[in-house]
Amino acid sequence: MIREGKVQDIPQIIDVIQDSIRSCVEDHHRHENIIQPWLERYTDAQLISEMLYNDCWVYLIHDKVVGFIMVTDQGEIKMHFVATHAQKMGIGSALYDYMLQQMSNKNVHKIEVKSTLSSLDYxxxxxxQNYGPSGLEESQKLYKYLF
Structure with missing residues (x-):
């Protein structure tokens, strides 16, 4: 089930983020000195602030958050994570499709995301599409135009 994210969801959202980041081996090669700064970016205070200014939806299984997506009013995906045990089940795509519908209702015609290497194929x-310089940078900005 997909619903709007709530402040009460933040502890579970942080669990999903941490689990997902640790699974992105292609990006950090399991080096703790790379993983820790990523994990430290996502705090209760930071997520509360982000939720105030952006749209956020969570995917629940048995009342537990297993995925979420956050997007700006301009169509920039700020965060999109799915717990490792729930990946490859269509949860990320369901959240993405739901977000697209909401953005379409707001007349947003371009979605952008900064992708890590691990999520690039997804x-x-x-x-x-990557409309900018390509290569093996840490992250790439991708765009999708909606018509």
């Missing part, structure tokens, strides 16, 4: 599969 976003390319969703139809995103």
């Amino acid at each position: 976003y390319l599969h969703l139809g995103f």
